[in-house]
Amino acid sequence: MKGWMYILECNDGSYYTGSTNNLELRLQEHSNGEGANHTKKRLPVKLIYFEEFDRIDEAFYREKQVQGWSRKKKEALMDNLTDELKRLAECMNETHCRNKT
Structure with missing residues (x-):
C-alpha cells in the first residue's frame, strides 16, 4: 500500500x-x-x-x-536546496564532532 x-x-x-x-x-x-x-x-x-x-x-x-528537523532544514527540503540540506545536517556541536574524521 x-x-x-x-x-x-x-x-x-x-x-x-x-x-x-x-x-x-x-x-x-x-x-x-x-x-x-x-x-x-x-x-x-x-x-x-x-x-x-x-x-x-x-x-x-x-x-x-x-x-x-529544524524549520530551516524543512524549508531547504521543500525548496530542493540540496547543498543547504547537507550543511544543515552537519554536526554543529564541536564536542560531538570531535570523533568524526
Missing part, C-alpha cells in the same frame, strides 16, 4: 508533518478540523510539500525523520 509523507502550513505559519496512505482524504480531514490537534487549532491549512512512497511504513519512517 502506497504512503505519503506531507508537510502542511498552518494559518499561524507553523508546519505540521504527517504521513498517510490516502493523501486526499487526510488533507480533507485536516481541513475539516478532524486532523491532529496541532492543525485543528490552526485552520486553515495548506499542503506545501509531499513525498510518495511504495509502502506506508516508509512514509511513516520519513515523517518521523523530518519531524525532528
Whole structure:
C-alpha cells in the first residue's frame, strides 16, 4: 500500500508533518478540523510539500525523520536546496564532532 509523507502550513505559519496512505482524504480531514490537534487549532491549512512512497511504513519512517528537523532544514527540503540540506545536517556541536574524521 502506497504512503505519503506531507508537510502542511498552518494559518499561524507553523508546519505540521504527517504521513498517510490516502493523501486526499487526510488533507480533507485536516481541513475539516478532524486532523491532529496541532492543525485543528490552526485552520486553515495548506499542503506545501509531499513525498510518495511504495509502502506506508516508509512514509511513516520519513515523517518521523523530518519531524525532528529544524524549520530551516524543512524549508531547504521543500525548496530542493540540496547543498543547504547537507550543511544543515552537519554536526554543529564541536564536542560531538570531535570523533568524526
